[in-house]
Amino acid sequence: MIDCSAMKQNKRVPTFCEKVLQVVRMIPKGKVMTYAAVARMAGSPHASRAVGTIMRKNYDATVPCHRVVCSNGSVGEYNRGGGEVKLDILKKEGVIFRDRLHVVV
DNA sequence: GCGCTGACTGTCA
């Protein structure tokens, strides 16, 4: 399970997934971050896919993964009910939408 | 320890 529970342990340094979760957790309401941005903040600018992989498996209540979108503005996929639900959540959060399916990043 | 897959990204046609 990649819930990154290791983060609790002071035994090892924060791993990529831990950083990713932390970054996503920092995203304020009404704002969205791209996978690339999160990956970059995590320390791997090209690990956007890894970010998605982590989110998919490690969906957490403290980690608003629905606020993480693609660099092209698409909300991408969502583990909770597809991009439609994700998009709807973002709208409720107050995120500015460029189009019906594209978010302003 | 190796190989495949995936909530992506960027470039070429």
Add this chain to the structure above:
DNA sequence: ATGACAGCCAGCG
């Protein structure tokens, strides 16, 4: 501007 291809990172079997 739209469609297709290849590349990269981390997790999982």
